[in-house]
Amino acid sequence: MNLEEVARLAGVSRSTVSRVLNRDPRVSDVARERVQTVVREHHYHPNAAARSLASRRTRILGLLIPQAVGSVFSDSFFPTLIQGVAEGCTTADHDLSLLLDTSGDHRAVDRLYHRVIRGRHVDGVVIASNLVDDPIVARLQDDRFPSVLIGRDPQGRSSFVDADNRQAARDAVAHLIGHGRRRIATIAGPANMIAAIDRFGGYVTALQEAGRLPDPALTIHADFTRPGGYRAMMALLPHRPDAVFAASDAMATGALQALGEAGLRVPDDVALIGFDGLDGDMLAQGSLSTMVQPVADLGRQAVRTLLRLVEMPDQAPIQVLFPATMVLRGSCGCTDVCPLDDRRADEASIGRERTVEAIAS
């Protein structure tokens, strides 16, 4: 069953059927009705390849995840992001092509890139690279291929969707200050990841706004993992912090363990606040206060943004930041615990994002 046959059965021309299929208003009601009936009765669906060839649009969006080694999937960031992107695609009636670099091989990504981009397998790509300066981003810019980053672009050249990491970190630390904490440490993330940089920036800002100078001894960098957080906390202990802002929940959990082993009470001796809100289990069962970022929303919004770029190739970069949601449990020192679960937090953030004009580095 194809367009031609539908046209024949409906007693109209192929053009008319095509118009009905593409919601072209220039069709009479009777004709539309007749076509739709035939389509429904024969379960007709247009052939994707023919459509793509003629329209020069594939209606497929790519989700590119470079360096998708096993460890990348250790928490639910990527799974949740994938879900968000998939939802966005479904909503927009597009397909989602998953472009994973499982090999970690530089040349493999190159081949994938050329095959998919130059072969027009997709109309655009969402890029989930956490590296601050991924060469693939520059290449897409040069090729003028529609793309949206998940995660802020420090250069500000490309379109992106991100959580407002800096603001969220600032809020978190301000909250600890509000609890009367004096020696607030931070377990920061890797210095080559923009999210880590922004979260550290927010930490510094909050201290400065309170008229304090960040003590270098109270900053330590780790790798976003639980063991990393454990070691970082061990290293911080001699400097006697009375609060810790961990740039990820995984690190916060490691810190929690280290504090426990050192015989320190949370929050009595040391208050603790994390970042991410990914692991529902950890949030639901534990008492960790954290900044929840709306990861699924990031994915959905990235698709919407990408489609605008696809439709308007000369569109200037679109940059969107989503606020994080503060979820207060016991670990930060709050006695009045907020029962908000991360799912509600996630939904609540829709419509609260803001488009960024210019990003101060």
Place this chain on the structure above:
Amino acid sequence: MNLEEVARLAGVSRSTVSRVLNRDPRVSDVARERVQTVVREHHYHPNAAARSLASRRTRILGLLIPQAVGSVFSDSFFPTLIQGVAEGCTTADHDLSLLLDTSGDHRAVDRLYHRVIRGRHVDGVVIASNLVDDPIVARLQDDRFPSVLIGRDPQGRSSFVDADNRQAARDAVAHLIGHGRRRIATIAGPANMIAAIDRFGGYVTALQEAGRLPDPALTIHADFTRPGGYRAMMALLPHRPDAVFAASDAMATGALQALGEAGLRVPDDVALIGFDGLDGDMLAQGSLSTMVQPVADLGRQAVRTLLRLVEMPDQAPIQVLFPATMVLRGSCGCTDVCPLDDRRADEASIGRERTVEAIAS
């Protein structure tokens, strides 16, 4: 840049270029060389849509995950599976289209199904449904659309790739028996999931082979989650088991917690063995013995199997089982702990799978 232009620059016809691109041997070495040079110099890649339209093959495989609600991604099963499938596709020079049902809505899956299958968006689908009787499977059979299940099909009608859950469970329980345990309980999974059924079957078989009758009081069903395992273990405690086979690591972890709270020592008072080997963290840090299933291999093999079905539409169902790998840590009662990590276990299973002739229900 298109085929025609390449042909012009190489001084040959379009047909010859097409043959070179498709590795047709009927091309002279000089012609091939000339074409390849032009292709390389101009970074030419064939247009996917045109290719699909003419060849009636999209070179895209779908990965269908019904009911991909948040909880599905709570452990790394699906992420790992996705990675395996993605690797398989890359190896075979195919694209991967992710078909997630994020809504859970029945009608949404229907629309997706028709759009993708009838619109020929993909050449075939890998289906990751854990339900024992998913209607979508029957529909694909009826439409004679190439598909491979991840997880055994009890009816034996469709092609599938799975871990040999029954054999693995049998080995695990036999191992506990070998440790001299007398009252071996099991925390089984949901009765509508084939993996849970098979693992329970293996438990029963092992006991029977040892000349024992399974005590109904020592079997309890849970939902594969950690809290579920915790509650199940609590319910088992009054019956004083001296060993527990948990059908998932998440449930085993919950059981571990319950045992700890009850003041029982593992493995001294109660030996414990889990199933999955997914969470690298849990395996590396904890002392949980478990049956590791090669999830990424399942995905890779599913792709290979699916491609055979795509190429030979009248192929009889292909059914493959992979052995699980026993990883012994302290919890089962072994003193001589095996330091095998799950990555090595995963690799080791390649080539050890077997094709199933007939599956005994």
Place this chain on the structure above:
DNA sequence: TTGTAAGCGTTATCAT
């Protein structure tokens, strides 16, 4: 509002 006809960039079937 509707129809006609010319592509879209390949593959595949023939000859040669």
Place this chain on the structure above:
DNA sequence: ATGATAACGCTTACAA
């Protein structure tokens, strides 16, 4: 071994 040429199933000016 190579080259014409006709599909493949749709979109999209352009004409009516």
